[in-house]
Structure formats: structure tokens, C-alpha cells
Amino acid sequence: MFSFIGRGAFYLFVGCITMGDNPWKYTAGALVAAVGLGYIALEFVPNIEPPANMRDADAGWGAEQV
Known part of the structure; x- marks a missing residue:
């Protein structure tokens, strides 16, 4: 979830699991799944920078300096 490819793979996985026999599903x-493919495509666009929460995995929860 800390890169466009990871987030895209997650959405693609959830989208494929969600598909069922019902047309609404x-x-x-x-x-x-299309949103997941969009996130994966964003990884290869050089002009798009990841948001601040995706740039540094260590800046998340519990990374406060004492």
C-alpha cells in the first residue's frame, strides 16, 4: 500500500475476488479492478509524484523521534 504498484495490485486482487455471477457484482x-490497473499505470508515468504518505514508509505510525 506504500507504492502505486502495491496499491494497484491490492485493488486488482479485490476486484477480481468481488466478481461473481450477478451482473451487479x-x-x-x-x-x-480498473481502478487497480489505473494505479499500476501511474507508477510508470514520470510526471506523477506519489503523495506524502506513499513517499516514506518510515514516516507512518510510531515513527516519532524521542
Whole structure:
């Protein structure tokens, strides 16, 4: 979840799992999977910088300096 590829792979996985025999489930799963593919594509666009919460994995929870 700390890179575009990781977040995209997660959304792609969840989208594929969500797809089912019902047309509404298939539509929702395809939409989530498409968002995942979009995140994966963002990794290869040089002009797009990741947000601050994706840049440094150590700046998250519990990284306060004492």
C-alpha cells in the first residue's frame, strides 16, 4: 500500500475476488479492478509524484523521534 504498484495490485486482487455471477457484482468488481490497473499505470508515468504518505514508509505510525 506504500507504492502505486502495491496499491494497484491490492485493488486488482479485490476486484477480481468481488466478481461473481450477478451482473451487479461483476460490474462492481470490474470497476475496482480498473481502478487497480489505473494505479499500476501511474507508477510508470514520470510526471506523477506519489503523495506524502506513499513517499516514506518510515514516516507512518510510531515513527516519532524521542
